[in-house]
Amino acid sequence: MLQFSARATLLAAMLLLAPAFATAKTWTIPDPNPVAVVTIPDDWDTTKLKYGVETTSEDEDIYLAIEGTDGSSIEKDMEHSIEWLVSKGVKIDAKSLKQEPFKLNDMDGIINRWDAKDDDGATQVFLIIVQTSDKKGLMITAWGTEEAQKENKDELTAIMKSIRAVK
Numbered sequence: 001m002l003q004f005s006a007r008a009t010l011l012a013a014m015l016l017l018a019p020a021f022a023t024a025k026t027w028t029i030p031d032p033n034p035v036a037v038v039t040i041p042d043d044w045d046t047t048k049l050k051y052g053v054e055t056t057s058e059d060e061d062i063y064l065a066i067e068g069t070d071g072s073s074i075e076k077d078m079e080h081s082i083e084w085l086v087s088k089g090v091k092i093d094a095k096s097l098k099q100e101p102f103k104l105n106d107m108d109g110i111i112n113r114w115d116a117k118d119d120d121g122a123t124q125v126f127l128i129i130v131q132t133s134d135k136k137g138l139m140i141t142a143w144g145t146e147e148a149q150k151e152n153k154d155e156l157t158a159i160m161k162s163i164r165a166v167k
Contacts, residue, residue: 023041023042024039024040024042024158025039025040025042025046026038026039026162027039027040027046027048027053027066028166029051029052029066029067029068029138030049030050030051030052030068031048034068034166035068035132035136035137035138035165035166036066036068036130036132036138036163036164036165036166037162037163037164037166038053038066038159038162038163039158039159039162040053040055040159040162041058041155041158041159043058044056044058044155045058045060049065049067051067051068051069052065052066052067052068052138053065053067054066057144057148057152057155059148059151059152061144061145061147061148061151061152062142062143062144062149062152063141063142063143063144064140064141064142064143064156064159065081065139065140065141065142066138066139066140066163067138067139067140067141068136068137068138069129069136069137069138069139070135070136070137071135071136071137074129074137074139077139078112078127078129078139081127081139081141082127084141085116085125085141085143088118089118089119090116090118090123090125090143091116091118092114092115092116092125093114093115093116093117096113096114096115097112097113097114098111098112098113099111099112099113104128104130104160104163105161105163105164105165107130107131107132107163107165108131109128109129109130109131110129111126111128112127112128112129113125113126114126116143118143120145121145122145123143123144123145124143124144124145124146124149125141125142125143126140126141126142126143127139127140127141128140128141128142130163132165132166133165133167
């Protein structure tokens with residue numbers, strides 16, 4: 001009976017600690033003077049950028065970049081991001097722009113969404129601006145088809161929920 005209780009206790013402890021062993025890494029955006037942190041699954045291909053990180057889903061169907069920005073450079077940063085997407089073969093339909101305000105973990109933001117096309121066909125582009133403090137923020141660039149967004153919904157939701165401002 002004692003042996004069964006020890007095994008049951010060990011199993012219960014393992015189940016309780018399982019989320020702590022999930023494979024994900026927390027990144028500071030940007031490093032070394034962060035305005036935010038984000039946790040990205042280890043099975044996503046993630047690379048450090050000068051002002052943040054970029055990551056691609058395990059199935060390579062979703063691209064996401066999360067970069068620090070300041071209030072004076074947001075328009076320039078957005079232009080740079082769009083130019084980069086165009087250099088990767090993404091054709092953005094400027095007339096399809098939809099903007100809407102939103103909250104991300106108690107931070108104010110705005111979502112800019114466009115319909116687009118890439119080498120694989122119809123896709124969507126998102127440029128999300130989030131204010132992390134009076135003068136600092138994040139620019140999140142996302143690119144992927146609606147189907148890929150659905151297939152990676154759990155991971156995308158977890159990444160977005162993990163974003164926290166650093167005060």
